[in-house]
Amino acid sequence: MDEVELLKKLVSIESPFGKEEEISKFITSLLEENGFSVERIPVEGFGDDVLARLPGKGPTVVLNGHMDTVHLSPGWSRNPWGEVDGDRLYGLGSADMKAGLAVLLSLFIEMGELPKRERPSLIFTAVSDEEGFSRGTWKLIESGKLRDADIVLIAEPTNERLMLGARGRFVIKISAKGRKAHAARPQNGVNAIEELAKVVSNLGRIRLRKHLKLGKGSYCTLSFRGEADGLSVPDRAEAIVDRHTVVDENWTKVREEIERLAKKLGVTAEIRVERYPRPTPEMLPYAVRENLREVKLFKRAMKEMGVEPRVTYGKSVGDFNYFANYLRRTTLVFGPTGGNWHGSNEWVSLSSVRRVKEVYREFLKTLV
Structure with a gap:
């Protein structure tokens, strides 16, 4: 044919x-x-x-x-x-x-x-x-x-x-929980948007494993959401992040490297790192x-x-x-x-x- x-x-x-x-x-x-x-x-x-x-x-x-x-x-x-x-x-x-x-x-x-x-x-x-x-x-x-x-x-x-x-891929949901306060007195609250922005804008600082054939993994922020409740310090924010991986990088490693970054940056919001839900198994390298x-x-x-x-x-x-x-x-x-x-x-x-x-x-x- x-x-x-x-x-x-x-x-x-x-x-x-x-x-x-x-x-x-x-x-x-x-x-x-x-x-x-x-x-x-x-x-x-x-x-x-x-x-x-x-x-x-x-x-x-x-x-x-x-x-x-x-x-x-x-x-x-x-x-x-x-x-x-x-x-x-x-x-x-x-x-x-x-x-x-x-x-x-x-x-x-x-x-x-x-x-x-x-x-x-x-x-x-x-x-x-x-x-x-x-x-x-x-x-x-x-x-x-x-x-x-x-x-x-x-x-x-x-x-x-x-x-x-x-390479493989994880899609990650990073959530930040701050503390609400009046926006005229931001020092009394914890701005979840600003704190989460510190994390996603510094993902490039994470040292990634290099594989002989596959090269290195990568990070890319796909979406970012957060808003204030009226004239208030926003206490919730969420980012969806793409993480391509190479052999010997697993979910535990990926989650922990983001958590370490947040700690190193002195992020004051409560950060939670989760796998974005999908109907099929993860795509591994x-x-x-x-x-x-x-x-x-x-x-x-x-x-x-x-x-x-x-x-x-x-x-x-x-x-x-x-x-x-x-x-x-x-x-x-x-x-x-x-x-x-x-x-x-x-x-x-x-x-x-x-x-x-x-x-x-x-x-x-x-x-x-």
């Missing part, structure tokens, strides 16, 4: 996270038309996950892609539902990650035409809500339907580099060893297909964090070149899409 024509069709289907039902039905129908038995796994409030199996020889390989996109942003000058200009296909989700999804789906269908002895066992999975809380991937892992997997391949856009790890057999074989496949076997590591999080940490399988991420992910005029290189498919095909051949 031609991956570029399939990509055009996928991009034409609107599927922001929470509205994946139509694309889920399309993928299901396509697989069934090609003779596959398909499982649809409900994800409450989102489109169903799609799963299909293809028995083969050797290890069991999961081919994973997410069906959802971010919501359409303003500023598009290209058709967000698909427009080809030279080597580029413009469209919402074209790079992130309908191109990768098209590669894996078309490859899975083509692998079904080969004799069983010439392919590994494959599990194709298309999931919802990657752009939100990874509900689809978590539902898939939680179901136990992937417990026989040996390797996970994800075609997120990596500019044709092999991604062997990624991971790194795949470069000397693994699967990694060496993938690099060889890249070289065979004329792609320089370069390695990269993700600065942010995705479904790959879940497969690596909760399914606990070797997780390799490799996808096409593109640009403007999550922004206007997102695009993907069509020649890159074709090369990525050839690399995956070559790698799968080496496993049998």
